[in-house]
Amino acid sequence: MGMVPASLTHLAHPDNLLLLCTSCHLTYDSPAPSWIMLPVDDVLDLYIRHEQQDYEARRSAGERGEVLRRTLPRIDRSRAIYNPYILIAGFASITPLLPSQWPRAWGGEPTTAILKGVRGAFVPCPTNIVTTEGGHDVRLGVPSPTLNRCTQLVNLWNRPDPPITGTPAQEPPLKRRELGPRPGQGRGRGRGSGSGYRGGTGSFKGSTTKEPAGISSGSGVSGKELRYERSIGPEYFAFGPQMTSNELIRRVTQGEH
Numbered sequence: 001m002g003m004v005p006a007s008l009t010h011l012a013h014p015d016n017l018l019l020l021c022t023s024c025h026l027t028y029d030s031p032a033p034s035w036i037m038l039p040v041d042d043v044l045d046l047y048i049r050h051e052q053q054d055y056e057a058r059r060s061a062g063e064r065g066e067v068l069r070r071t072l073p074r075i076d077r078s079r080a081i082y083n084p085y086i087l088i089a090g091f092a093s094i095t096p097l098l099p100s101q102w103p104r105a106w107g108g109e110p111t112t113a114i115l116k117g118v119r120g121a122f123v124p125c126p127t128n129i130v131t132t133e134g135g136h137d138v139r140l141g142v143p144s145p146t147l148n149r150c151t152q153l154v155n156l157w158n159r160p161d162p163p164i165t166g167t168p169a170q171e172p173p174l175k176r177r178e179l180g181p182r183p184g185q186g187r188g189r190g191r192g193s194g195s196g197y198r199g200g201t202g203s204f205k206g207s208t209t210k211e212p213a214g215i216s217s218g219s220g221v222s223g224k225e226l227r228y229e230r231s232i233g234p235e236y237f238a239f240g241p242q243m244t245s246n247e248l249i250r251r252v253t254q255g256e257h
Contacts, residue, residue, distance in 0.1 A: 003070075003111055003157070016108040027091055034091035036117040037082045038142070039110050040103050044149040046073050047114070051156040058162045065166035072111060080110050085142045087120055092130040092138045099138065114153070121150050 018037075020028060027034035038044070050073035061068040081103040086092040106113070125141035132138055142150070 003072075003115065016112055018106065018108060023094075024097070027088075032123070033120040034088040035084055035086045035097060036120040036142075037084050037106075037113055038117040038121070038146060038150070039113060040081050040083060041146055041149060043075065043080055043110060044114075044146070044153060046075065047110075048149065048153050048156065051153065055156070055159065055162065062162040062164045063166045065164060065168035067164060075110055077107050077109065078105060081105050082113060083146075085117075085121070085146075086130075086138055086140050087123060087125045089128070089130050089140060092140060093132055097138075098132075098134075098136050100136070114150070118150050118154055121147060 018028075024035070028036070039047075050071075054071050058068045058070070082105075083103045084097040086097065121142045127139055127141040127143070129137050129139050
């Protein structure tokens with residue numbers, strides 16, 4: 001789903017560890033957690049706005065026949081702060097998670113804290129106030145404003161991927177470059193014949209087209225017009241089954257007329 005960065009290969013990645021005492025660890029990393037941790041409401045609002053904009057961008061891309069992957073908001077992990085929420089009255093009476101010490105920074109990926117936190121956020125828990133053994137008052141449950149933000153964000157994440165309804169733009173086909181006269185063409189005498197042959201004893205000046213500079217024709221000549229100054233007759237350019245290119249080269253180099 002693209003919910004976590006690609007660099008975070010698994011939730012137990014060293015960059016995503018949460019250092020806790022034994023009691024807090026067992027009660028947090030549990031199918032029925034006694035407490036959860038969520039980013040503050042400002043961070044949740046940032047996630048909601050980003051998901052709305054990102055979904056619209058993916059929907060527009062689908063109308064053009066393109067596919068965009070979900071992106072995540074860019075958040076400075078060192079500055080994102082979190083609040084703990086106690087869900088069990090028995091844990092609240094002994095918890096070291098005192099309200100006076102929060103919110104605080106964590107340094108891990110906020111998305112993983114949200115995904116972990118919503119598993120316990122929707123468990124029914126009356127927002128009663130419990131007094132700890134040290135005389136501190138701790139409120140149970142998740143406040144309604146925070147819970148509403150979690151609900152909105154999860155509903156946005158649960159939407160189906162935008163459909164691909166358009167057709168991708170087709171690239172124009174490559175044009176065939178004319179390299180010279182085709183067999184059987186341009187064999188007339190005189191100027192304008194298209195073969196470069198001037199009369200019966202003139203010199204052949206090469207193809208009527210030139211290659212762009214920097215593009216090799218395979219013969220070591222680049223960007224210049226080929227010139228054949230040897231006087232030869234038009235029959236040498238009548239390519240066909242009667243004369244192969246190798247035979248032509250042999251006859252020209254050996255001076256056979």
